[in-house]
Amino acid sequence: MEIESLLKSACRGQPVELPTGVEGISTELFEEARHQGVASLLWHLHSRSDVLAGWPADLLDKLKQQARQEAATEMIREAEVQVILEALQEKGVDLLLIKGTPLSALHYPAAGLRPRCDTDLLVAEGDDHRAAEVFKAHGYSSFFENAGDYLNSQRSFRRIDESGFTHAFDMHRQISNASITFSQRMGFDQLDRRSVRVPSLGAAAKTLSHVDALLLACMHRAGHFAEMGERLIWLYDIHLLTETLSPAEFDVLVERAGELEMRGLCADALNASHDWFATRIPEGATDILQQGADNEASLALLTSGRASRIRHTLLMDLQQISSWRERGRLLLQRLFPPADYMMWRYQFRFSWLLPFYYIYRVLQGFWLLVFSR
Known part of the structure; x- marks a missing residue:
């Protein structure tokens, strides 16, 4: 708890004095900042201010080296992103950059x-x-070809270049695996109509509007919250996007959050962002978002524990599908995914083990649905 308190003060731009006589606290604080993805951010924002003035020289040096390393990594990554985007454009592939890469470039x-x-x-x-x-x-x-729209709507691609650097892309056919309603109501065509350019990544680069990006950031946080808790770099995405919105865009955010049945998720994310980063939020905005949010099924995503999250997500998805045929297809896809997905998910090499892992998956699903709360 002490590390969290120190890190929160630094994130809020408040001067932080490390307690004396506590062995290993510098190392522990650096490792937590790096784990949370904010080590470089702390160095960039506060290295010339009083916030880190009382920190030991070895801790400041670690933060500086981390910032330099990640800046160099970003240069390599951005060059590859531009190459791939141009190649995809030449083949007529229409796409939007989402999540970290465009946020890094724009915000x-x-x-x-x-x-x-x-x-x-x-x-x-x-x-x-x-x-x-x-x-x-x-x-x-890639690890697997197609796991099904109701199981995993993304496909991962990896390449190791001549220098040993690993380049990685996740290609999504739907914007999120966390909620069927969210994905169906945030279709590519409407997102593309509202999209904005990312000039630093080339002529082919475009991404979500600020409002759409914030909605996705709130849903992405919620989708991982049960297992990972608060991830500060994702929360900082929300902080930056929130402070970018105009009053008119904030009104649009509230309206769309209601349509997507995620007012509660947005309110929780904005409150957490304010708590950690002193995010400026329009007066009364979170209260407006909270109105009618208590009955939203998506709030179940904020429950703790993997088992509870899987159970609540499955029940939420089943409720959001009106057709019994589609509900059956969802259950089949999640209980009996393709073989290559099973071998990737459970990390085994021999196909003769598949029947045992399918049985294990069915029993695990039954336990999660019936006994987890």
Whole structure:
């Protein structure tokens, strides 16, 4: 709790004095900042202010080195992103950059302050096969072909270049795996109509509008909250996007959050962002978002524990599908995914083990649905 308190004060721009006589606190604080993705951010924002003035020299040096390393990594990553985007455009693939890469380019004050392990792309319906061919032509490989729309609507591509650097892209056919309603109501065409350009990543680069990006950031946080808790770099995304919105855009945010049945998720995210980063939020905005939010099924995403999250998400998805046929298809996809997905998910190599893992998956699903709360 002491580390969290120190880190929160630093994130809020308040001078932080580390307690004396506590062995290993510098190392522990650095590791937590790096784990949360904000080590470089702290260095960039506060290294010339009084916030970190009382921190030991070895801790400041670690933060500086982390910032330099991530800035260099970002330069390599951005060059590859531009190459891939141009290649996809040449093949007629229509796409939007989502999550970390465009946020880093448009909203963060310097390169390397938004660490991430991959670049996320949302492709137009029917363009995923052409996109996959482009990745393969550029030396990328993927773990599995297609796990089904109701199981995993994304496909990961990896390539190790000549220097040993790993380039990674996640290609999404739907904007989120966390909520069927959210994905269906945030279709590519409408997102594309509201999209904005990302000039620093080339002529082919475009991304979500500020409002759409904030809605996705709130849903992404909620989708991982049960297992990961608060992830500060994701919360800083929300902080930056929130402070970017005009009053008119905030009104649109409230309206769309209601349509997407995620007012409560947005209110919770904005409150957490204010708590950690002193985010400026229009007066009364979170109260307005909270109105009618108590009955939203999406609030179940904020429950703690993986088992509870899976159970609540499954029940929420089943409620959001009106057709019994589609409900059956959802259950089949989640209980009996393709073989390559099973081998990737459970990390085994021999296909003769598949029946045992399918039985395990069915029993696990039954336990989660019936006994977890």
